[in-house]
Amino acid sequence: MTIPLYEVRNISKKYGSVVALDNVSLQIHAGEVIGLVGDNGAGKSTLVKALSGAHQPTSGEMYLEGELRSWKSPHDALEAGIETLYQDSGLAPDLSVSANVFLGREITSPGILGKMGFLAQKKMDHQAHADLEAVGIAVPASNRSVSQLSGGQRQAVAIGRAVAWASKVIILDEPTNHLGARQAGEVLQIIKRAKQRGLGVIFISHTLPHVLEVTDRIVVLRLGKVVADAPTSTFDAEKLLGTITGLIETA
Ligand SMILES: Nc1ncnc2c1ncn2[C@@H]1O[C@H](COP(=O)(O)OP(=O)(O)OP(=O)(O)O)[C@@H](O)[C@H]1O
Ligand SMILES: [Mg+2]
Numbered sequence: 001m002t003i004p005l006y007e008v009r010n011i012s013k014k015y016g017s018v019v020a021l022d023n024v025s026l027q028i029h030a031g032e033v034i035g036l037v038g039d040n041g042a043g044k045s046t047l048v049k050a051l052s053g054a055h056q057p058t059s060g061e062m063y064l065e066g067e068l069r070s071w072k073s074p075h076d077a078l079e080a081g082i083e084t085l086y087q088d089s090g091l092a093p094d095l096s097v098s099a100n101v102f103l104g105r106e107i108t109s110p111g112i113l114g115k116m117g118f119l120a121q122k123k124m125d126h127q128a129h130a131d132l133e134a135v136g137i138a139v140p141a142s143n144r145s146v147s148q149l150s151g152g153q154r155q156a157v158a159i160g161r162a163v164a165w166a167s168k169v170i171i172l173d174e175p176t177n178h179l180g181a182r183q184a185g186e187v188l189q190i191i192k193r194a195k196q197r198g199l200g201v202i203f204i205s206h207t208l209p210h211v212l213e214v215t216d217r218i219v220v221l222r223l224g225k226v227v228a229d230a231p232t233s234t235f236d237a238e239k240l241l242g243t244i245t246g247l248i249e250t251a
Contacts, residue, residue: 003066005030005200006051006082006169011060013046013224020046021057022224028169028200033191035211035232036204037244038221044204045087047221048173051202052084053077064168081168085158085175087204091146098128098142101161131164132157136190152183159187163194170194171202176210188214208240220244 004027013021021043028034036044049055051062053071062069064080071077074084091100102124128142137160139153146154159175172191176184184207191214194201205211211218211232218235220228220243228243235243242248 035215035218042221083166087173093147101128132160
């Protein structure tokens, strides 16, 4: 067995008396797409926040490439190569597309301008456009402000930003929400390309045909517990739905 790219063991998370995650373990390997599914409130976004360093789990461990790691902040996880698109993705509407792509990692010009903290605006516009194009996202001019984009275009920028920066793991929490059929199809293509690049992808969605199409393995959460973790080929739509709702009992 190869060492998993990213692994969580026995992660629990309590919010006061609410047990959002109860002893959750999962592994993801390089070049693998995991579907993480479950009903509203099952704990998916809570797990994402633990994986991405946004929240500290109450207990449990995380291993990146076999090494025990813990994240004090999302920045720690980003530095380690883990990119996350949160369910309510945070783009800054008043900033340009390229400023959003580079948010928190702005390029500064070398020399005196750089020392004074000026940003290499042209370079970022150009690079942002190239990065988005490389992951298959056609956005209008990257110097346009995000507030001038449609909801779907904003979502595309958020996805492109995450995929472009990820070096190891990318976590997408409901990335196809609010997207039309064609754009949702494009997101699925982006996921397939990220897999080909050798990234580990965690894809969260309530759209089960998308999950069945694009994933290698599916992990089902119910009331904070993993109730199924099996190759996608062992599910069909009916079995997956039954496992999510609890109509089909699993071991
Ligand atoms: N900040 C919080 N404070 C208190 N309880 C929370 C908090 N965040 C989530 N919860 C609770 O934890 C449980 C899991 O929520 P979570 O957001 O992880 O669900 P989810 O699977 O992502 O659902 P959805 O499909 O609706 O996005 C729910 O019972 C929720 O009410
Ligand atoms: Mg959620």
